[in-house]
Amino acid sequence: MELGPIFRALMHNPTRFWLITVEVALTLAIVVNCVAIILEQRELLTRPSGLDEPNLVVLTTRPFTDEFAEDGFIDTVREEDLRRLRALPGVRTAAAIDYLPLAGGGGLTGLAAPDDEGDGHPAPYFVVGLGAINTLGVELVAGRDHIEADLRPGDSEPENLIVTQALADRLYPDGDALGKSVVDPDTREVFGQIIGIIREMHNAWPRSSIAGLAMLRPGPVYDERELRYMVRTEPGALDAVFNQLEPTVLAVNADRIVTVRSLADYKRKYFDDEAVLVKVLTVLAILLIGVTSLGIIGLTSFSVTQRTREIGTRRALGATRSAVLRYFVIEIWVITGIGLALGAILTYALNYALAHLAGAPSIDWPLIAAGIVLLWGIGLLSALAPAFRATLVPPVVTTRSV
Amino acid sequence: MFAYMIRIAVLSLRRNPVLSTLLIAAIALGVAVSTAFVTVYYVYSGNPIPTKSDRLFYVQMDSWNPDRPYARSRPEMPPEQITYRDMQGIMTSDIATYQSGMFVASLTIHPPEEEQRPYRERVRMCFADFFPMFEVPFTYGGGWGRDSDRGPEPVVVIDAATNDRLFGGGNSVGKTVRIEDRQFTVAGVLAPWRPSPRFYDTHTGASQVPEGFYMPFEFVREFEVETAGNLLIWSDYDETGGFEEFLASEAIWIQMWVQLDTAEQRQTYSDFLDAYVMEQKNLGRFGRPLNNRLLDVMEWFKDQEVVPEEATGLLVLSLLFLLVCAVNLIGILLGKFLTRAPEVGVRRALGASRASVFLQHIVECELVGVVGGLFGLGLSALFLRLINRLLDNSGQFGLDLPMISAGIGLALVAGLVAGLYPAWRICRLAPAIHLKLQ
Numbered sequence: 001m002e003l004g005p006i007f008r009a010l011m012h013n014p015t016r017f018w019l020i021t022v023e024v025a026l027t028l029a030i031v032v033n034c035v036a037i038i039l040e041q042r043e044l045l046t047r048p049s050g051l052d053e054p055n056l057v058v059l060t061t062r063p064f065t066d067e068f069a070e071d072g073f074i075d076t077v078r079e080e081d082l083r084r085l086r087a088l089p090g091v092r093t094a095a096a097i098d099y100l101p102l103a104g105g106g107g108l109t110g111l112a113a114p115d116d117e118g119d120g121h122p123a124p125y126f127v128v129g130l131g132a133i134n135t136l137g138v139e140l141v142a143g144r145d146h147i148e149a150d151l152r153p154g155d156s157e158p159e160n161l162i163v164t165q166a167l168a169d170r171l172y173p174d175g176d177a178l179g180k181s182v183v184d185p186d187t188r189e190v191f192g193q194i195i196g197i198i199r200e201m202h203n204a205w206p207r208s209s210i211a212g213l214a215m216l217r218p219g220p221v222y223d224e225r226e227l228r229y230m231v232r233t234e235p236g237a238l239d240a241v242f243n244q245l246e247p248t249v250l251a252v253n254a255d256r257i258v259t260v261r262s263l264a265d266y267k268r269k270y271f272d273d274e275a276v277l278v279k280v281l282t283v284l285a286i287l288l289i290g291v292t293s294l295g296i297i298g299l300t301s302f303s304v305t306q307r308t309r310e311i312g313t314r315r316a317l318g319a320t321r322s323a324v325l326r327y328f329v330i331e332i333w334v335i336t337g338i339g340l341a342l343g344a345i346l347t348y349a350l351n352y353a354l355a356h357l358a359g360a361p362s363i364d365w366p367l368i369a370a371g372i373v374l375l376w377g378i379g380l381l382s383a384l385a386p387a388f389r390a391t392l393v394p395p396v397v398t399t400r401s402v
Numbered sequence: 403m404f405a406y407m408i409r410i411a412v413l414s415l416r417r418n419p420v421l422s423t424l425l426i427a428a429i430a431l432g433v434a435v436s437t438a439f440v441t442v443y444y445v446y447s448g449n450p451i452p453t454k455s456d457r458l459f460y461v462q463m464d465s466w467n468p469d470r471p472y473a474r475s476r477p478e479m480p481p482e483q484i485t486y487r488d489m490q491g492i493m494t495s496d497i498a499t500y501q502s503g504m505f506v507a508s509l510t511i512h513p514p515e516e517e518q519r520p521y522r523e524r525v526r527m528c529f530a531d532f533f534p535m536f537e538v539p540f541t542y543g544g545g546w547g548r549d550s551d552r553g554p555e556p557v558v559v560i561d562a563a564t565n566d567r568l569f570g571g572g573n574s575v576g577k578t579v580r581i582e583d584r585q586f587t588v589a590g591v592l593a594p595w596r597p598s599p600r601f602y603d604t605h606t607g608a609s610q611v612p613e614g615f616y617m618p619f620e621f622v623r624e625f626e627v628e629t630a631g632n633l634l635i636w637s638d639y640d641e642t643g644g645f646e647e648f649l650a651s652e653a654i655w656i657q658m659w660v661q662l663d664t665a666e667q668r669q670t671y672s673d674f675l676d677a678y679v680m681e682q683k684n685l686g687r688f689g690r691p692l693n694n695r696l697l698d699v700m701e702w703f704k705d706q707e708v709v710p711e712e713a714t715g716l717l718v719l720s721l722l723f724l725l726v727c728a729v730n731l732i733g734i735l736l737g738k739f740l741t742r743a744p745e746v747g748v749r750r751a752l753g754a755s756r757a758s759v760f761l762q763h764i765v766e767c768e769l770v771g772v773v774g775g776l777f778g779l780g781l782s783a784l785f786l787r788l789i790n791r792l793l794d795n796s797g798q799f800g801l802d803l804p805m806i807s808a809g810i811g812l813a814l815v816a817g818l819v820a821g822l823y824p825a826w827r828i829c830r831l832a833p834a835i836h837l838k839l840q
Binding site: 015016019020022023026027029030033034037062064066119186187257259272273275276277279280281284287288291292294295298299302305306350353354357358359360 | 424428431435467469470474510512519520521522582583636637638710711712714715716718719720722723725726727729730732733734736737740789792793794823827
């Protein structure tokens with residue numbers, strides 16, 4: 001190995017050494033921190049919600065005539081809407097719902113087990129009509145779905161609730177939630193009874209730490225201002241069905257404003273900031289790697305030009321072309337290596353600062369290791385072209401121009 | 403002398419156009435990225451109403467559950483909104499120069515043209531003072547008078563986009579539009595207005611665009627409308643009692659702003675709030691300790707952490723990006739300057755001082771900086787437009803004069819960072835060696 005001479009030569013003219021070192025160190029720190037944030041955001045964007053997301057469409061209707069306030073009118077319209085929606089070819093099923101999962105707005109209450117004296121647990125909920133489980137595409141793992149009788153419980157009867165496994169486990173950590181009742185943590189009054197448990201379903205706030213806590217409350221979804229339906233299409237039929245939904249409900253009653261949007265669209269809107277952040281950081285990281293790579297190319301080219309006579313002398317003294325190539329490759333390998341070692345420390349420092357300033361996720365060492373391997377490779381690749389040029393220096397150069 | 407230096411610098415840059423392009427591109431890229439995120443941060447952290455942000459106060463009162471604080475993580479903080487009954491209670495005062503409770507509703511608009519279908523639109527329900535208090539700009543007409551708040555009279559203020567949509571633009575003051583089941587007369591049409599952050603309601607998103615409609619608050623009763631923003635409630639009320647029961651409940655859903663111009667006025671208002679709460683305590687409400695807050699606009703932003711963490715993170719990362727670009731330039735400039743060593747040797751031998759050689763090269767670097775900065779600003783504007791499009795935020799981010807200056811400033815700093823070491827190296831070369839070589 002020629003490490004000794006290489007290192008001494010470097011120290012003889014340390015500017016280039018320091019420039020590449022600093023640049024590589026900064027680049028590692030920035031790129032690894034970018035990637036850490038990208039990974040965290042992507043995890044948020046892509047984690048499964050338990051819902052049949054690609055096949056769900058939301059139909060929101062807002063009546064603007066007084067007849068909807070009349071007794072029973074809205075029920076008739078809703079039943080007819082649902083009957084016709086379910087009959088559409090390509091539609092698997094449909095159900096009434098008040099707010100939307102994954103869209104960032106909905107109901108939230110506190111719940112506790114009757115013998116739990118604490119402050120209770122957050123229970124984001126949706127008021128749903130019959131058939132919601134099937135429509136949302138969530139999986140019932142215990143108990144039963146709502147039935148007609150659940151929609152209008154008698155005065156003394158508790159509300160029959162379906163909760164996610166995650167919420168059930170919070171309320172009853174021993175795993176025996178099914179059939180148990182839950183209370184309002186403030187008043188200690190019975191709120192309802194758990195009759196069913198679904199494996200997984202995200203609530204209206206999929207970004208939050210309580211995304212997995214959700215509850216389905218049975219109800220007529222009664223509001224003369226807004227009637228909303230979740231429609232689940234056959235796989236792949238969403239686009240074909242989409243445009244038929246508005247005319248279908250307007251045919252039942254035209255005195256209302258109808259909006260049709262896919263659930264995926266609501267989700268996209270909700271995660272707008274995250275999606276943009278991922279794009280921006282990706283561009284930033286790629287640009288930075290490009291800039292650094294260009295920098296290494298430039299500095300190595302310059303160094304080759306400067307040392308043309310040196311290289312010629314070595315060649316004249318018997319060094320082979322591959323020895324010259326090896327010299328430059330090892331040299332860049334050493335420089336980037338030292339830069340990356342410094343960069344690893346800088347990465348942690350920047351991460352610490354970003355975590356404080358911007359709530360960035362903390363970085364695991366495998367990510368840094370991956371960053372080091374990547375930049376080492378890029379450093380070598382960048383230096384290859386100028387190094388090849390060095391091998392082309394003829395020994396005869398030594399005899400010229402002195 | 404300076405003009406001469408610039409001329410030499412231009413000549414030097416033109417001698418090697420490829421290298422100069424590279425230099426300028428590096429600065430441009432760094433400036434583009436960093437200026438874009440400085441702008442994003444600046445917009446988020448900016449003062450949307452600088453003329454009076456220290457005279458506008460957000461009113462908070464702790465009407466929350468006696469058993470537990472409003473926010474467990476910040477027990478000292480009163481709720482972020484107030485109840486309807488408390489808004490009514492404190493609106494009776496005439497201490498403040500201007501005052502308005504407000505919330506956003508979603509109402510059905512029936513366009514005058516028959517062929518247009520009705521649509522839903524966000525409507526800000528507020529009091530007459532909203533417009534003078536927030537210095538809302540009008541193209542036609544103006545806000546409604548305080549008389550119209552009582553009653554209330556069916557008057558409405560619309561924004562420019564709504565004016566185009568409903569009436570095809572022009573002076574629409576006096577025209578009518580049906581909202582829900584009432585005809586409203588247009589009192590004023592707004593000029594383009596985009597306070598950013600949208601300070602008066604940080605709850606439903608500080609990045610949001612102002613509403614398209616404004617109507618007297620008290621239509622809340624007639625339309626029995628619930629907020630389209632956040633509503634929180636800690637105690638049940640009798641839902642069979644209808645809307646009046648809801649209005650009398652402990653639900654918090656209203657934002658309350660007052661303008662207090664002097665310290666005395668502020669003190670008087672603060673005393674009034676205390677007295678109001680003590681009076682309510684006697685009535686059995688406000689079970690928590692007395693905890694009223696009056697925060698001005700910028701204090702309220704800080705309290706609400708209006709600047710997204712992402713904006714801070716991107717600011718830091720983009721400035722580091724610029725640093726890497728500058729470090730890159732050091733190497734290129736050093737190479738460029740050192741190949742010119744013989745020329746410098748001649749100049750030095752002819753009597754040029756070290757200082758003037760140093761200055762000459764710094765001028766050259768700064769020239770690269772300024773040209774790169776200008777290109778960078780252009781790129782930055784494109785970049786911001788792209789971000790605006792991706793975020794669908796109706797052009798929230800854009801370069802204004804302070805940001806253009808900031809971009810040029812960043813370019814100059816980057817040029818200096820990149821140029822200092824190479825210029826120092828070149829000015830310290832001994833002239834004799836290079837003369838001998840020739």
